[in-house]
Amino acid sequence: MSDQQHNQAGFDAGPLPPAGTRPHETYVHGHHWRDRWEEADGAKLGMWLFVCTELLLFAGFFCAYAAFRLMYPDNWHEASRYYLDWKIGFINTGVLLFSSWTIVMAIRSLQLDKKFAAFIYLGITNACAICFLFLKITFEYIPKWQLGKLPGKYFNYPNYGPADPAVIDSTTLPEPAGPLVDAGHAITNGATDMVASAMNSGVMDVLPIAAKAGEEAHHVPMPHDHIFMSVYWISTATHGLHVFIGVVLITWLMFRVMGEHYGPRRYTMVENVGLYWHVVDLIWIFLFPLLYLV
Amino acid sequence: MSDHHAHYLAGKGSTGKTIMSWVWTYDHKKIGVMYLVAVLMMFFLGGLAALGVRAELFEPHYTEFVNDDGQVVADTKGYKGAGSDFVVPEGTTPEQRGVMFPNITVTTVETNPDTGERTEGTKTVTGNNIYNRAFTLHGTIMVFLFIIPAVPAALGNIFLPIMLGAKDVAFPKLNLWSWYIYLFGGMFAIFALIQGGVETGWTFYTPYSSTTEWGNVTAMVLAAFILGFSSIFTGMNFIVTVHKLRVPGMGWFDMPLFIWALYATSIIQVLATPVLGITLLMVVFERTFLIGIFDPALGGDAVLFQHFFWFYSHPAVYIMILPGFGIISEIIAVHCRKRIFGYRAIAFSSIAIAAISFLVWAHHMFTSQSPVANVVFSALTFLVAIPTAIKVFNWISTMYKSSIAWTTPMLYACFFLFCFTIGGLTGPPLATLAVDIHLHDTYFVVAHFHYVMMGGTVLAFVGGLHHWWPKFTGKVYNETWATVGGWIVFLGFNLTFFIQFFLGTQGMPRRYATYPTDIPAFEIMHKISTVGSWLLLLGFLIHLFVFLHSLLAGKKAARNPWGGLTLEWETETPPLEHNFEREPVMTHGPYDYDTARPVNADPALFPMPTDTPKAH
Numbered sequence: 001m002s003d004q005q006h007n008q009a010g011f012d013a014g015p016l017p018p019a020g021t022r023p024h025e026t027y028v029h030g031h032h033w034r035d036r037w038e039e040a041d042g043a044k045l046g047m048w049l050f051v052c053t054e055l056l057l058f059a060g061f062f063c064a065y066a067a068f069r070l071m072y073p074d075n076w077h078e079a080s081r082y083y084l085d086w087k088i089g090f091i092n093t094g095v096l097l098f099s100s101w102t103i104v105m106a107i108r109s110l111q112l113d114k115k116f117a118a119f120i121y122l123g124i125t126n127a128c129a130i131c132f133l134f135l136k137i138t139f140e141y142i143p144k145w146q147l148g149k150l151p152g153k154y155f156n157y158p159n160y161g162p163a164d165p166a167v168i169d170s171t172t173l174p175e176p177a178g179p180l181v182d183a184g185h186a187i188t189n190g191a192t193d194m195v196a197s198a199m200n201s202g203v204m205d206v207l208p209i210a211a212k213a214g215e216e217a218h219h220v221p222m223p224h225d226h227i228f229m230s231v232y233w234i235s236t237a238t239h240g241l242h243v244f245i246g247v248v249l250i251t252w253l254m255f256r257v258m259g260e261h262y263g264p265r266r267y268t269m270v271e272n273v274g275l276y277w278h279v280v281d282l283i284w285i286f287l288f289p290l291l292y293l294v
Numbered sequence: 295m296s297d298h299h300a301h302y303l304a305g306k307g308s309t310g311k312t313i314m315s316w317v318w319t320y321d322h323k324k325i326g327v328m329y330l331v332a333v334l335m336m337f338f339l340g341g342l343a344a345l346g347v348r349a350e351l352f353e354p355h356y357t358e359f360v361n362d363d364g365q366v367v368a369d370t371k372g373y374k375g376a377g378s379d380f381v382v383p384e385g386t387t388p389e390q391r392g393v394m395f396p397n398i399t400v401t402t403v404e405t406n407p408d409t410g411e412r413t414e415g416t417k418t419v420t421g422n423n424i425y426n427r428a429f430t431l432h433g434t435i436m437v438f439l440f441i442i443p444a445v446p447a448a449l450g451n452i453f454l455p456i457m458l459g460a461k462d463v464a465f466p467k468l469n470l471w472s473w474y475i476y477l478f479g480g481m482f483a484i485f486a487l488i489q490g491g492v493e494t495g496w497t498f499y500t501p502y503s504s505t506t507e508w509g510n511v512t513a514m515v516l517a518a519f520i521l522g523f524s525s526i527f528t529g530m531n532f533i534v535t536v537h538k539l540r541v542p543g544m545g546w547f548d549m550p551l552f553i554w555a556l557y558a559t560s561i562i563q564v565l566a567t568p569v570l571g572i573t574l575l576m577v578v579f580e581r582t583f584l585i586g587i588f589d590p591a592l593g594g595d596a597v598l599f600q601h602f603f604w605f606y607s608h609p610a611v612y613i614m615i616l617p618g619f620g621i622i623s624e625i626i627a628v629h630c631r632k633r634i635f636g637y638r639a640i641a642f643s644s645i646a647i648a649a650i651s652f653l654v655w656a657h658h659m660f661t662s663q664s665p666v667a668n669v670v671f672s673a674l675t676f677l678v679a680i681p682t683a684i685k686v687f688n689w690i691s692t693m694y695k696s697s698i699a700w701t702t703p704m705l706y707a708c709f710f711l712f713c714f715t716i717g718g719l720t721g722p723p724l725a726t727l728a729v730d731i732h733l734h735d736t737y738f739v740v741a742h743f744h745y746v747m748m749g750g751t752v753l754a755f756v757g758g759l760h761h762w763w764p765k766f767t768g769k770v771y772n773e774t775w776a777t778v779g780g781w782i783v784f785l786g787f788n789l790t791f792f793i794q795f796f797l798g799t800q801g802m803p804r805r806y807a808t809y810p811t812d813i814p815a816f817e818i819m820h821k822i823s824t825v826g827s828w829l830l831l832l833g834f835l836i837h838l839f840v841f842l843h844s845l846l847a848g849k850k851a852a853r854n855p856w857g858g859l860t861l862e863w864e865t866e867t868p869p870l871e872h873n874f875e876r877e878p879v880m881t882h883g884p885y886d887y888d889t890a891r892p893v894n895a896d897p898a899l900f901p902m903p904t905d906t907p908k909a910h
Contacts, residue, residue: 031872032461032539042464042538049530053568060572060602064587067598152592153584224593230585234576 024263040268047272051279054242058283061235065290068231072224079228080291083149088139089292092132096281099128103250103274110257110267118270119257125277126250129243136240144229151233155226232291239287242280249273301868303768320466323766323869325473326451332480333444337752339484340435341834346428348790348827351820354811423508425807426493433496434487434514438521439480441747442610444755445617446563447476447528450556452766454532456862456869457550459541459878464534472527479520486513495805497607500588500599504580512581519574522567525613529563532556541861543880550860550884551627551640555620558644562609562616562651570606573599597662604655612651614747616644618714618754619685622707625761626689627885628858629704630696631900634885636688643681650677660730668727675725682718686711701856702776706757709784713749717742720795735805738798744791756783756837763841764855768868769848771840779836786829793819793826857892857900860884864893 019025033039069076106121148156253273256262262270302323306315316324455463463469486492490510494503498518503511536557540549577599579585586592588599619640627634634640656663656671689711698704720742723729733739763771797819802809809816854863859882865874882890888903 030462030466032455032464032466038538042534045537046465046468046530046534049533049564050526053526053530053564056565056568057572060569060576063602064576064598067595068587071595072593151579151583152586152589227586227593230579230587233583234579234585234587238572238575 019265022260022263024261024266027261027266036266040266040271043268043272044275047275051275054276054279054283058235058238058286061231061238062286062290065231065235068224068227072222072227075222075224076228077294078222079225080294083144083225083229084232084292085139086292088135089288092135093284093288095128095132095135096284099125099132100278100281102128103270103277106253106257107267107270107274110262110270111264113264115257115260115263118262119254122250122254122257122270126247126254129247129250132243133240133247136236140236149229151230152226155229157221157225235287236291239280239283242283246273246277246280249276300871301768301866302871303868304871318470320462320470321871322455322463322466322469323452323873325469326448326453327766328473329443329451329476330448332477333440333448336435336439336480337444340432340440341831343428343432343435345827345831347425347432348824350425350428350807351809352824353821354809354817422807423491423493426495426805427487427491427509429805430492430495431487434483434492434518436747437496437610437614438518439476439483441614441751442521442525443476443528445621445751445758446532446556446559446613447472447524449621449755449758449762450532450552450617451528453762453862454553454556455535455539456865456873457553457860458535458539459544459861459874459880460535460539461872461874463531464538465531468527469531472524472531475520475527476524479517479524482520483514483517486510486517497603498574498577498599499603500577500580500596501590504577504588512578515574515577515581519571519578522571522574525563526567529560529567532560533564536560541878541880547638547641548880548883549641551623551634551637551644552617552620554641555616555618555623555644558648559613559616561645562613562648566606566609566613566652569602570610573602573606576602597659600659600662601656604658605652608655608658609648609651611743611746612647614751616647618710618751619644621754621758621761622689622710623685624858624860625703625707625757626692627887628761628856628860629699629701629707630693631699631857631887632692632696632885633887634688635691635694636684637885639684640688643684646681647678650674650681654678657725657730660727661734672725672727676722679718679722686715686718699856701760702771702773702780703757703761703856705777705780706753706760709780710750710753710757713745713753713784713787716792717745717747717749720745733798735803736798737794737802737804740804741791741794741798744794749787749791753783753787756780761856762862763844764851765862765867766869767845767848768851769844770851770855771844771848775836775840775843779833779840781833782829782836783833786826786831786833789826789829790823791826793822797823853894854892855895857895859886859890859892863895 027036029036029039033042102121102124106118106125109115109117109121144150148154150156250273253262253270256269302321305312316328319325451463451469455461487510490513492509492511492514493506494511494514498511498515503515536549536553576585576587580588584592585594587594588596590596623634623640654671654675654677656667657675660668660672689707720738724733724739724742760771760776763769797816800813800815800819802816802819809820811817851867853865853867856863861878862869864878891897891902892900
């Protein structure tokens with residue numbers, strides 16, 4: 001497609017400014033492509049394929065979630081209510097949704113040749129990403145770490161310490177469908193003590209969980225809480241890693257935008273990072289209700 | 295800028311510049327050649343491990359299993375009594391233990407998770423451990439480092455853009471990245487396999503893989519994770535290239551069938567590999583953070599791993615075989631000089647196989663899941679036979695009444711048809727539930743998948759290598775010796791693996807370092823199999839020397855030695871740096887042997903059907 005046809009194709013970006021000397025205007029497409037728009041189309045198709053791989057990567061976590069939810073339904077329900085605070089997750093969802101809008105606006109600004117607007121929008125997107133990570137680490141990861149709500153074997157059961165195969169096998173409930181109270185008797189007694197002592201020591205006062213601790217002091221830890229926390233940690237941490245990669249990419253884009261490498265004739269990379277960012281957002285939109293709300 | 299009219303292998307001035315022109319190349323052909331060298335080296339390494347495994351099984355060894363109190367609880371003649379810990383006593387000689395490999399003592403460092411205290415100790419690695427490491431080395435190298443990249447990343451990289459009339463793949467830089475990721479992952483894997491070794495088998499089944507203290511499982515699993523990226527990037531690159539860079543005038547149904555096969559392969563690579571990636575990552579988490587998801591002792595589910603693993607690894611079987619199908623379609627059409635029978639049927643059956651491949655993973659778990667799931671997956675598995683049979687029938691129909699040229703590639707295509715059909719037809723017995731319970735984890739399974747993987751993909755790969763060798767190296771190989779090598783490989787292969795079907799039905803389990811001394815049939819069959827493996831080595835060494843001789847002393851190859859009609863035969867030999875002098879024009883389909891004359895070929899050698907009176 002020529003530049004002319006590209007405009008007629010209805011990008012709604014107004015007529016292209018005449019080619020000048022700025023880097024994005026003098027950009028020469030790869031020798032094996034017909035023109036830059038073909039190249040851009042190819043790049044976008046490639047990015048969509050990559051997006052598919054990202055979704056399938058997280059599909060592994062979702063399947064693990066589904067499998068264990070079926071195996072331990074009530075445990076899953078209780079653990080979600082007791083260990084996770086929907087408020088932080090909710091704020092983070094809003095932050096990410098907003099950032100998805102700002103990165104689209106950055107692309108739009110480039111199409112309209114508004115360099116500074118694009119830079120500002122990318123900056124806001126980046127700020128949102130960093131905000132997401134900050135909230136996640138400060139109000140979720142660190143408190144959970146301090147309380148010993150770690151994945152798997154490092155999970156700290158009240159009175160029992162780390163999840164121990166021997167303890168879980170012999171004294172607790174191997175039957176997920178069985179009556180929980182009887183088999184979990186030993187743990188139940190310890191649980192209230194643990195929460196009470198944590199409150200007394202002041203550890204929990206600063207934590208989001210503290211508000212719930214009062215009204216749910218009678219929460220009964222269940223034998224597979226540590227599996228829930230495993231799924232929580234590995235899926236949110238992998239997602240967090242993707243957010244971090246997004247920060248790196250968007251920062252790089254900000255430098256490139258200031259260097260006038262992108263403009264109305266060349267913005268594929270921004271679009272592709274945008275696609276990536278939407279997927280990171282999308283994955284969170286599924287993780288949030290599954291882990292925090294359901 | 296370099297000279298675009300030089301062929302791609304031409305040197306670039308000084309030696310240093312020439313080396314750099316390979317290291318930083320974006321040229322798909324050079325990247326493909328580097329891949330080719332690497333996968334052939336991996337094939338050699340994996341093959342050596344297989345020879346070691348076969349040598350160990352040449353004869354049974356009397357082995358005693360002793361419990362902690364020194365009582366013999368079992369030996370290879372049978373089970374002696376109660377006892378749970380089978381420990382080989384200190385001081386037993388290798389002869390007594392009855393394995394070929396001697397014991398070795400390794401230093402271990404164990405870290406106490408609570409105190410962080412490190413204690414050094416020593417551990418004796420028994421010969422059986424070494425056996426386990428040898429077959430794991432064979433499996434992981436052959437699967438992740440040889441057979442998955444062999445056809446797509448090596449031959450596919452070289453020929454996919456040329457056959458489409460494109461100058462390069464869609465993303466040349468990503469292609470180079472893919473190669474270096476492969477190189478990095480490969481070195482990681484070899485380090486893990488040699489330094490310490492891995493005993494899990496290539497399947498990394500939990501909970502053994504997540505709890506074993508032996509060897510470098512974490513490093514090996516990470517290596518497979520890294521290699522996955524390489525595979526995904528190649529797949530993405532090919533899909534976009536096929537969609538966007540076909541030469542004008544080439545519709546989807548004007549593409550050579552090799553491209554269709556690579557396209558179907560790429561779809562599986564892109565859609566299945568991420569699931570393996572996350573699974574392996576979870577095994578790493580399992581080992582490092584003890585997350586317990588796959589550990590039944592912690593309430594996890596070990597079978598969940600098998601679901602995840604086979605959701606990738608069953609489609610991966612088709613990543614391995616589909617490109618082989620593509621090569622066979624090319625070879626048979628070109629060397630039989632006939633329009634391929636049922637072009638669309640072959641093309642669509644590739645896509646059908648790719649689609650069905652995602653629905654059959656649980657047939658690897660007939661002994662570990664619910665009967666209902668078994669019935670469903672058994673039924674779905676039978677579906678695979680349909681598109682596969684369509685292909686085989688179409689190839690045979692193409693050969694019928696054609697003028698077959700008995701070249702090495704054609705010979706290999708026939709070997710493929712013979713061996714792959716055996717491999718394919720032994721699939722339905724394994725998909726049959728009642729039979730599979732008996733055959734599960736026996737040598738029958740080993741023979742079945744070697745007939746598909748080696749009798750299918752490897753034979754197709756070697757055939758394709760001979761088919762395109764003159765084109766991408768520009769040198770002629772010695773046809774006589776290549777034929778001799780081919781026959782020896784064929785005989786050696788069948789000698790090695792056909793007997794294993796019987797070994798399996800007689801109950802010999804796979805992955806065992808030895809077998810009972812009191813079943814003579816086992817010993818005879820294992821001996822035949824091992825002798826076959828030596829023949830295979832001989833055959834492949836002949837091929838190696840034929841190729842080396844061709845590179846060093848071969849005559850310059852013609853532009854179109856086989857009279858092919860696909861676009862790669864229209865360009866120079868070896869191809870130009872940008873593949874074509876000018877953009878090729880599509881004047882005929884890839885298999886129009888009845889209406890089109892091959893360019894660059896002597897018309898006397900490749901007459902049209904209309905040149906000679908029809909014989910009825």
